[in-house]
Amino acid sequence: MKKDFLYREIAENIASKIKTGVLKQGERLPSVRMLSKEHGISVNTAKRIFLELEAQSLVQSKPQSGYFVSPLAYLKLPLPEVSKPLPVANNKEPKDLMTDVYSTMGRTDLTLFSIGVPSGNILPLSKLKKEIILATRSLKEGGTEYEPLQGNVKLRRMIAVRSLAWEGWLKEEDVVTTNGCMNALALCLIALTKPGDTIALESPCYPGILQLAVSLGLHVLEVATHPVTGIDIDALKNLLPHVNVCLLVPNFNTPLGYCMPDQRKKEIVTLLATYNIPLIEDDTYGDIHFGAERPKCCKSFDTEGNVLWCGSVSKTLAPGYRVGWVAPGKYKDQILKLKFIHALSSTSIIHEAVGNFLMTGRYDHHLRHFRKTLQENYQHYALAISAYFPEGTKISRPQGGLALWVEFPKEIDTTELHHFALKSQISIAPGRMFTLQNQFQHCMRLCIGLPWTDELQSKLKQLGSLAKMLGQVKNTSE
Incomplete structure (x- = not known):
């Protein structure tokens, strides 16, 4: 228990320094052996600390170079709001929307941010x-x-x-x-x-x-x-x-x-x-x-x-x-x-x-590479969203899995965004799909299980531009 407490204490201390700006973006961190020696912990415990910080997207490893403070774009973007569903039973499915989104499954002409499965390109086929x-x-x-x-x-x-x-x-x-x-x-x-x-x-x-x-x-x-x-x-x-x-x-x-x-x-x-x-x-x-x-x-x-x-x-x-x-x-x-x-x-x-x-x-061999790919994808998505999406956008901070939840300013309706995006060969999952109540209309889920490429980054940029356009049209009409 004492060792576990020390592990947590060291990890939280480094995380705090990164979040408060004491450790700057791109700054090199102590090596695994140096951290081990400095705190009197085993090398395996030191590695575990860095893995934990990687899981929080606070640090990134570079082969032959060590660990560095990550580009912390997601820290500039606030977390989505706590959901507030009504305490009443409901069963109102958005049937047409569900059918519309899932009909895109398997289409090779679309960038399928909407379907929450990993691409075959990152599976051991x-x-x-x-x-x-x-x-x-x-x-x-x-x-x-x-x-x-x-x-x-x-x-x-x-x-x-x-x-x-x-x-x-x-x-x-x-x-x-x-x-x-x-x-x-x-x-x-x-x-x-x-x-x-x-x-x-x-x-x-x-x-x-x-x-x-x-x-x-x-x-x-x-x-x-x-x-x-x-x-x-x-x-x-x-x-x-x-x-x-x-x-x-x-x-x-x-x-x-x-x-x-x-x-x-x-x-x-x-x-x-x-x-x-x-x-x-x-x-x-x-x-x-x-x-x-x-x-x-x-x-x-x-x-x-x-x-x-x-x-x-x-x-x-x-x-x-x-x-x-x-x-x-x-x-x-x-x-x-x-x-x-x-x-x-x-x-x-x-x-x-x-x-x-x-x-x-x-x-297990596959999972080690698979998890690293998905984590890196999340960091890429966060950077792109920070750069290209409307001001006021919020995103989740997944600790695993395949999904990233995006919350736009309330004037942006993601069902409308879905229809506009399809014309640019982009498919998203509007937030209204994830509830039976009248909520999450300004949210969407993006799948991070697609291989990161320049083309994928371009599609996120297009998606951000479409969202900005929708927001501007809504504000102008009001």
């Missing part, structure tokens, strides 16, 4: 192809037979092994595989609710989750959310007497990208267990952490089997493979029964290939 071939050869009957109802044994075992990193202590028999994370979430909601029940969600929230809840006839209560620390626990407490189930994305939620502090995760797990309200945890983005360590999950603090932990490789490895899973705790029998009815079996070859990719260590 050739290695995955080899795993598919190997899986075809190794599986009985070439993978044409049904696999066990609970799912591929190798994949479940590797998910359980990986849970040790976040103190989940899962065993392979605790895990049920699914066809992607949305399938896992759907099975959980069908098992736990009936039409007319009420679900509590973060606000803003991933549109797919909102659509799923509405399609199941659920009333949706959106809960106030801070862009750095996540859901407002006091606001959640006030709603709990009316809630049947809670679904949260505590680690790098899209669109805000925050990582809920461990103490808050623990408090939420305890609170919901007290009310006997199940917690469905979507941990799709948990492996995409910019910091030195993978964050814990709400499932880490679950002692009663009340948390249904869901995940996938859709955002980290292969969106189209549809490989997901759930550790459903005490609801396992219900989930298995529903999987039997709705799917019976997952795709044997694909699940075997992903299980082997995890087992050989190739996944």
Whole structure:
């Protein structure tokens, strides 16, 4: 505990000096060995400090040169406001807008800032192809037979092994595989609710989750959310007497990208267990952490089997493979029964290939490069937004994940911006998609999972110019 406290103290001290301008942009920082010697800490602890500062985008590493203070464009841009949804259930989807935005999926003539998946250019495609071939050869009957109802044994075992990193202590028999994370979430909601029940969600929230809840006839209560620390626990407490189930994305939620502090995760797990309200945890983005360590999950603090932990490789490895899973705790029998009815079996070859990719260590090797790329992308986006977007723009400070939330001055309607941007071959995700209420019209989500190029920078510049034009037109008309 003493060493951990010292690590935090040193990291916070350097961060404070950067934020207050004591350490200037571009200034070289002490080497890892020098920091180790100066504070009497191990070299590994010193490295961990720099990784933590990198996660906050405060420092950047340069090969053979060391660590330097980052260009801190994002510090000039304030954080988005804490959301303030009304404490009433709603189900008003922006259906036409959703259809319009998601119809752009797969179009190669557009810059797809709107679709929250990584580009194939930053995924290990050739290695995955080899795993598919190997899986075809190794599986009985070439993978044409049904696999066990609970799912591929190798994949479940590797998910359980990986849970040790976040103190989940899962065993392979605790895990049920699914066809992607949305399938896992759907099975959980069908098992736990009936039409007319009420679900509590973060606000803003991933549109797919909102659509799923509405399609199941659920009333949706959106809960106030801070862009750095996540859901407002006091606001959640006030709603709990009316809630049947809670679904949260505590680690790098899209669109805000925050990582809920461990103490808050623990408090939420305890609170919901007290009310006997199940917690469905979507941990799709948990492996995409910019910091030195993978964050814990709400499932880490679950002692009663009340948390249904869901995940996938859709955002980290292969969106189209549809490989997901759930550790459903005490609801396992219900989930298995529903999987039997709705799917019976997952795709044997694909699940075997992903299980082997995890087992050989190739996944962790990929993740190290993948996370660094996304973090650097975020810094590039922040610089571009600072340079090209309208005055008064606010942005989130994601600690991981694939999303960047942008809040414009209120006169800029991002649904209008979406239509104008399409004419310039740019697709964005307007903020109104991330709520069932009348809010976030001046916000948008940008995907940072695209390779950074001069062309991408040019598209952000175009987007900023269009936003400025919309703002000027609105001000002139008033």
